[in-house]
Structures are given as structure tokens and as C-alpha cells.
Amino acid sequence: MPSILAVSGSPSPASRTVSAVDHALSWLADRGHRTAHLAVRDLPAAELLAGARDTVAVREAFDAVANADGVIVATPVYKAAYTGLLKAFLDLLPENALAGKVVLPLATGGTVGHLLAIDYALRPVLTALGADHVLPGRFLLDIDIARSEAEGVYLAPQTEKRLIETLERFDGALDLRGIGFSAARPQLDAEAGDLALANGSPAAVGR
Incomplete structure (x- = not known):
């Protein structure tokens, strides 16, 4: 898987x-996938902000990206854009670090006014890093997400439904990755277009 x-x-x-x-x-x-979570805040801040690519922690982070078939890039939206912390990490990644991967942007924010940050702020950077297929992604409202020690993560029902629909598309795109993006492109584009409409996004398919 x-x-x-x-x-x-x-x-x-x-x-x-x-x-x-x-x-x-x-x-x-x-569903059988091997998963891992890299929280950029756990990387040494001095190394990250100094652009130090040759330290153990940063090299391990690069290796984690290189070894993944699919990458979820997640961020809260501050000032109509993704965080400076995420930008610092993305700036350090090698050229074409996302080539050959399926990429799913995921953003959270306090108002739907931040919805377009995925397309106008985050997507161009992911494309510049060589991603072959960037899904339209999913924006989640902060108010619809809760977490407790007793019950774990809780998402409002409609938010849960939309996130699962997005993950199913991500899962399907990962399966198509195995037959090559060129051969799978018509189906990938059709699915991305459907998801963009469902998400209320003006994203151009395949960007």
C-alpha cells in the first residue's frame, strides 16, 4: 500500500x-496505508530559520518527504495565507521534492473568507516543488473541530463527511499513481474538477 x-x-x-x-x-x-506525521514545529527552530539543510533533523524530514507516495500539506490560515513556519520548511525542500507524488492541501481557519488561501497561496508553492498532481484540497472551519482526551478528535458531521469525501479522492489518486500519471490524467482531471466544484473552489484542474 x-x-x-x-x-x-x-x-x-x-x-x-x-x-x-x-x-x-x-x-x-x-484502509491499510502506512502513515506518518511530520509536525514542522517539532523541528529545531534555529536550524529551520537559518536554512540549515545538513543537520540530522532536517535531513530526516527530507527523507520522510522523499519516501512518501502521497503528501498531505496542512496549515492553519493566518493573514489570508499559510503559516510562516510551513513556508520556512517548504523553502528548504530540494527542487522537485514533490515530483511523482499525490499532494493533498488541507487548511483550517476561523472563517470561510480564508477558503481561497489554498488555491492562491499554497497551491502555487506545491506546484513549484514539482508535484505531479495536487488535489483541490479541503478547507475546514475551526469551529467544526474539537479534541478531548476522552473522545479524541471530533468533527462536526458535515465536516466529517466532506473530509472523508476528500480522503476517498486522495486514496483513489494514489491508486492511479501506480499506473502512471500520464495514463491516468483524464480520470484524475475529472475527479479533481468534481472535487473543486464540491469544495466551492475555483482551482484550475491539474495546476
């Missing part, structure tokens, strides 16, 4: 973004 890495860029230790990512990875793991 494909291996999936989630890269989350929230600076908060009590992050709704991380809660949503853990929920998504649990769903994918239940």
Missing part, C-alpha cells in the same frame, strides 16, 4: 490543524 506523510505547519501545541490531520491519518491507516 502507498505510504502517506502529513506535513503540518501549525505553531500551536493545541492545534485544530493537527487534530484534523491525525483524524485523516487514522482514516487512511484503517
Whole structure:
């Protein structure tokens, strides 16, 4: 089964973004995928901000990205864009680090006014890193995500439904990856277009 890495860029230790990512990875793991979660906030800040690529922690993070078949890139939206913490990590990645991978952007925010941050802020960077197929992604409202020690992660029913629909598309794209993106492109484009419409996104298919 494909291996999936989630890269989350929230600076908060009590992050709704991380809660949503853990929920998504649990769903994918239940379907047999190998999953891992790289929280950028756990990398040494001095190394990250200094652009140090040759340290043990940063090299291990690069290896985790390189070895993944699918990558979930998750971030809260601050000031209409993804976090500076995530940007610092993406800036360090080698050229074409996402080539050959299926990439799913996932964002959380306090208002639907931040919805377009996926397409206008995050997607161009993922494309610049060589991603062959970037799904339209999913935006989740903070108010729809909760976490407790007793019950774990809770998503509002409609949010849960939309996230699972997105993960099913991600899962399907990972399966198509095995036959090659060129051969699978018509189906990938059709599915991405359907998801963009469902998500209320103006994303151009295949960007």
C-alpha cells in the first residue's frame, strides 16, 4: 500500500490543524496505508530559520518527504495565507521534492473568507516543488473541530463527511499513481474538477 506523510505547519501545541490531520491519518491507516506525521514545529527552530539543510533533523524530514507516495500539506490560515513556519520548511525542500507524488492541501481557519488561501497561496508553492498532481484540497472551519482526551478528535458531521469525501479522492489518486500519471490524467482531471466544484473552489484542474 502507498505510504502517506502529513506535513503540518501549525505553531500551536493545541492545534485544530493537527487534530484534523491525525483524524485523516487514522482514516487512511484503517484502509491499510502506512502513515506518518511530520509536525514542522517539532523541528529545531534555529536550524529551520537559518536554512540549515545538513543537520540530522532536517535531513530526516527530507527523507520522510522523499519516501512518501502521497503528501498531505496542512496549515492553519493566518493573514489570508499559510503559516510562516510551513513556508520556512517548504523553502528548504530540494527542487522537485514533490515530483511523482499525490499532494493533498488541507487548511483550517476561523472563517470561510480564508477558503481561497489554498488555491492562491499554497497551491502555487506545491506546484513549484514539482508535484505531479495536487488535489483541490479541503478547507475546514475551526469551529467544526474539537479534541478531548476522552473522545479524541471530533468533527462536526458535515465536516466529517466532506473530509472523508476528500480522503476517498486522495486514496483513489494514489491508486492511479501506480499506473502512471500520464495514463491516468483524464480520470484524475475529472475527479479533481468534481472535487473543486464540491469544495466551492475555483482551482484550475491539474495546476
